Amino acid sequence: AFTNKEFQVGAYSNESIKASIGATTSDKIGQVRIMTGGLITASGTVSTVFKNVDGVNDVKLQSVKISTSVGTGIGVLAEVINKNSDKTGIRAVANVISTSDEAVKSGTMSKIIINGITLGDINDIKAGDSDGRLVQAFNAVTNQTGVEAYTD
Template sequence: VGTGIGVLAEVINKSSDKTGIRAVANVISTSDEAIKSGTMSNIIINGITLGDINNIKAGDSDGRLVQAFNAATNQTGVEAYTDEKGRLNLRSIDGRGIKISVSKNQKGQDGKVAEVSVKSMNGGQKLDGKGSENYGRLSLTRLDARDIIVMSATNAKNTYKALGFDNKQIAKQVVNLRDAMGAFNKDIKSASGANYNKVVASGGAELGAGVTTLRGAMVVMDIAESATKILDRIRADLGSVQGQMISTVNNISVTQVNVKAAESQIREVDFAQESANFNKLNILAQSGSYALTQANAVQQNILRLLS
């Protein structure tokens, strides 16, 4: 518990809001062939011993083998199911690795050795030898159409190889809405994480058209989400430009109002000054008229006295 690429995916997803990257961990082991009628002896999965399972039917038609695995899911972290080809699939529910081994079947009371129901998994890993080990596949999806850059501070070469990020180990592909109009090719299938083990990878070259498969539907959903995020970013940029334009127009309006106010004040000052000058000159004119009237009156009085 708390190990494997499932934990790594959780750590990456905690920073998705900053990195724009979403991680998905797939740890699924698939038998190389359909389940055969027979027996599996001393099954050990992730350190838990399941013991012997006898009388297994072809394709596990009665579910005996799957039920035996699922009865210990809480301990092993692995659930089992069969696919349409009758193959055994083991899926890690928390992203930890899957390690399974069996012992060679012994002779029965009839002196015969029973058929081994599942001999190998994941493209040739024999269960009765070293066993099968599968630590899964990590898929990274960037939703803003930019490159995914992975860096390691120390021991980079070995770290990349251990995580599957060596140049020869990764599968990368840029997908857009145009690709969703037809069948997703083998490169998209691999990059999307659909080839989670060698058995599945060898089963078909294409992922299928659009949403006809689960993985294809998830790819289409990622494309739609990416398009939405890009549109949101463009809309935010346009909104910023619009805000700047509105601010500029408002500044121009304020400047215009200020100029008009200054003009009004200037006109008011000029009118007041002219009014004061007019009143002063009017008073001087009235004073002059009064002085002239008084002078005429004095002249008349002198003439009257002389006559």
């Protein structure tokens, strides 16, 4: 607990202040909530309004298109939410994960473009990406695409 702590603030004795900080659990000073978009199954335009952010006023965010095109999606929605966090007190993080229930098949992937970045063709992919060629190609441009690949 941080109760009745005294701080010297001046050059002379008795120039001090006392301070106490009350309960600091999230139910006392704010709310922490983790949400999942696991049920997102379609694309479209999202319009978001945070109601009564200060007890009176609403904050309407700019609309965001949710799709698989460049400059759209959950990441853009998180950016818009974060641009307004000074008004709403809300911050968002987007972490989109896509999985497959099938193993990587051998062959060639042609004309690969990830988030507007062209990878081109990846030839001679081994079953299960046993030599890591596919994962390495995707991860070579992670800093440009925001996409990280792995196999398990």
